[in-house]
Amino acid sequence: xxxxxxxxxxxxxxxxxxxxxxxxxxxxxxxxxxxxxxxxxxxxxxxxxxxxxxxxxxxxxxxxxxxxxxxxxxxxxxxxxxxxxxxxxxxxxxxxxxxxxxxxxxxxxxxxxxxxxxxxxxxxxxxxxxxxxxxxxxxxxxxxxxxxxxxxxxxxxxxxxxxxxxxxxxxxxxxxxxxxxxxxxxxxxxxxxxxxxxxxxxxxxxxxxxxxxxxxxxxxxxxxxxxxxxxxxxxxxxxxxxxx
Ligand SMILES: C[S@@+](CC[C@H](N)C(=O)[O-])C[C@H]1O[C@@H](n2cnc3c(N)ncnc32)[C@H](O)[C@@H]1O
Numbered sequence: 001x002x003x004x005x006x007x008x009x010x011x012x013x014x015x016x017x018x019x020x021x022x023x024x025x026x027x028x029x030x031x032x033x034x035x036x037x038x039x040x041x042x043x044x045x046x047x048x049x050x051x052x053x054x055x056x057x058x059x060x061x062x063x064x065x066x067x068x069x070x071x072x073x074x075x076x077x078x079x080x081x082x083x084x085x086x087x088x089x090x091x092x093x094x095x096x097x098x099x100x101x102x103x104x105x106x107x108x109x110x111x112x113x114x115x116x117x118x119x120x121x122x123x124x125x126x127x128x129x130x131x132x133x134x135x136x137x138x139x140x141x142x143x144x145x146x147x148x149x150x151x152x153x154x155x156x157x158x159x160x161x162x163x164x165x166x167x168x169x170x171x172x173x174x175x176x177x178x179x180x181x182x183x184x185x186x187x188x189x190x191x192x193x194x195x196x197x198x199x200x201x202x203x204x205x206x207x208x209x210x211x212x213x214x215x216x217x218x219x220x221x222x223x224x225x226x227x228x229x230x231x232x233x234x235x236x237x238x239x240x241x242x243x244x
Contacts, residue, residue: 018197023143024093024119026197035096039073046137047222052165052236053077053134055216058084062131065089065155067120067148068138072101075113082110085132090115091123121147130155134163140198146207153211156241162212164237167193167200170219175206179219181233189232205235212239 020026031038053074058064062085066074069090075082082088090113092098101115116123120135121144133152142148152162169189170181189200209217216238221231 027094027141028096030196031094032096035071035094035100038071038097038100042073042137044225046165048165048218048220048234048236049074049136050077051218052136052163052238055236055238056132056134056163057161057215057238058132060084061086063087063089063125063127063129064132064134065091065123065125065130066134066136067091067123067152068135068141069101069115070094070097070138072104072113072115074134074136075104075110082108082113086112087125087127088113089123089125089130091118091120093117093119121151123151124155128155129157130160131157132161132163136163136165137167139164139166139204140168140193140200143199145199145201145204149204149207149211153241158241158243160241161215162208162237162239162241164204164208164239165234166204167198167232167234168205169200169202169233171202171206174202178205179233185233188230200233205237208237208239211241212237213242214239 018026019029054077058081064085069092072090075088090101095117098115098117105113105115120138120142133156139145139148156162167189169186170179172186174180193200216236218236219233221233224230224232
């Protein structure tokens with residue numbers, strides 16, 4: 001059963017055409033056939049999430065928000081710490097993935113977690129401001145990622161925390177001590193991911209580091225299942241909005 005699910009997800013990632021006139025329609029077209037297989041398949045693909053969520057500082061009373069939250073699976077990486085925030089908002093544009101998130105919320109009895117079908121670049125939670133924002137492999141899928149980061153910045157309270165984990169490629173001449181990537185890595189991954197409307201760039205990470213004070217930063221590479229011999233670069237960034 002699990003292998004069947006994995007192949008179903010692979011079919012939707014590699015072969016099924018993505019249709020739709022709007023960003024939300026294209027996301028739903030991509031995800032609706034693989035929502036039930038999403039968590040299992042992404043376990044092998046989206047590395048660094050457990051590390052990022054484990055390192056995320058959380059305080060009692062916090063309002064937390066995950067933008068592009070998908071199925072809400074990342075909350076499981078928090079373990080018992082999921083109970084620390086007073087409220088957690090999960091925001092996504094894919095109805096099918098949110099249906100999985102809502103089942104997870106219900107089965108875990110997470111009364112303080114709420115899923116919203118909304119755009120990460122405009123969603124404002126009822127509390128107005130938040131203490132913690134996360135983007136896990138969602139910035140590379142948000143066409144106007146500048147708007148998403150700027151929006152998160154404006155919703156964060158001074159001193160609030162942002163956690164990001166995502167694919168990227170290095171600039172041709174990165175500032176030291178950032179890692180360098182060879183020509184193949186810088187050229188291949190953007191073309192490969194663009195097929196699924198995923199856009200790894202050299203700019204997210206420098207933009208995040210310019211706007212936020214760095215708490216934790218790592219540049220890593222992960223072996224890719226089904227692409228033997230290839231390692232994809234990803235980064236983990238945890239930052240703080242300056243207090244003044
Ligand atoms: C690769 S998935 C990652 C999901 C989840 N964060 C995880 O780590 O498994 C990217 C998610 O971003 C969502 N997304 C893309 N653009 C969005 C937008 N403008 N607003 C809200 N969600 C968006 C997609 O629907 C998808 O669920």
